[in-house]
Amino acid sequence: MSNDRIAETLSRFNRGLVIVLTGNGKGKTTAAMGQALRALGHGKTVLVIQFMKGRKYGEVLAAEQHLPGITIVQSGLDSFVMRDNPAAVDVELAKQGLEMAREALASGSHDMVILDEINVAVDFRLIPLEDLLELIRSKPAAVDLILTGRYASPEVLELADTVSEIQEIRHHYSKGVKERAGIEY
Numbered sequence: 001m002s003n004d005r006i007a008e009t010l011s012r013f014n015r016g017l018v019i020v021l022t023g024n025g026k027g028k029t030t031a032a033m034g035q036a037l038r039a040l041g042h043g044k045t046v047l048v049i050q051f052m053k054g055r056k057y058g059e060v061l062a063a064e065q066h067l068p069g070i071t072i073v074q075s076g077l078d079s080f081v082m083r084d085n086p087a088a089v090d091v092e093l094a095k096q097g098l099e100m101a102r103e104a105l106a107s108g109s110h111d112m113v114i115l116d117e118i119n120v121a122v123d124f125r126l127i128p129l130e131d132l133l134e135l136i137r138s139k140p141a142a143v144d145l146i147l148t149g150r151y152a153s154p155e156v157l158e159l160a161d162t163v164s165e166i167q168e169i170r171h172h173y174s175k176g177v178k179e180r181a182g183i184e185y
Contacts, residue, residue: 015141015142016111016112016139016140016141016142016143016145017144017145017161017162018136018139018144018145018146018159018160018161018162019035019144019145019146019147019161019162019163019164020119020146020152020156020157020160020162020163020164021146021147021148021149021164021166022148022157022163022166023164023165023166023167024150024168025165025166025167025168026166026171026184027166028148028166029050029057029059029116029117029148031148031164031166032114032116032148033059033114035112035114035144035146036048036070036112036114037067039111039112039144040067040069040070043069044069044111044112045069045070045071045109045110045111045112046069046070046071046112046113046114047070047073047104047109047110047112047113047114048063048070048071048072048073048114048116049073049074049075049097049100049104049113049114049115049116050072050073050074050097050117051076051094051097051115051116051117051120051121051126051127051149052075052076052121052124053074053075053076053078053116053117054074054077054078054079055074055185057185058181059072060072060074071110073097073100075093075094075096075100076090076093076097076117077089077093081126083124086124086125086126090124090126091126094121094126094127095126095127097115098127098131098135101113101135102135105138105139105140105145106140108143110143111143111144112143112145112146113144113145114145114146115145115146115147115148116148117148117149118132118147118148118149119147119148119149119151119152119156121149122151122153122156123153129153129155129156132147132156133156136156137159147160
């Protein structure tokens with residue numbers, strides 16, 4: 001067996017994964033941030049691009065204060081996006097976030113790239129589905145790519161190595177409990 005053939009075989013089994021965290025339950029971003037923390041523990045660098053988010057959530061504050069190996073960029077506003085009639089600024093910010101993801105993947109500067117709420121951005125038509133599919137297909141072999149958000153398309157699910165669906169069984173909102181720092185943001 002040649003060295004090239006051995007290297008090819010090893011690269012097929014030792015490659016970056018595509019992980020999708022979807023579903024209507026709470027905790028998709030939290031799970032992705034747990035993966036980021038695990039990667040950081042092994043000396044890896046992580047880039048998180050948050051689509052449709054513009055507030056300094058707890059994970060942003062923690063990364064800025066305590067986690068130098070992770071970069072979080074927000075590509076959205078701190079306001080709701082209208083699903084059937086998104087504002088032009090929401091579309092433009094999402095496209096900029098996707099372009100940043102393309103550049104980051106092409107540069108090879110990060111071991112893990114997390115596209116937080118990308119599935120929602122596609123479902124809300126801020127980003128064309130085909131653009132996301134092309135990004136997934138062109139991902140460098142060594143990079144782990146994590147996609148979060150409700151409404152993951154069947155095409156995205158098909159390309160993923162791992163898919164976890166977080167299902168809501170009960171949510172504290174239904175009991176009138178308001179959002180809390182450290183829980184929702």
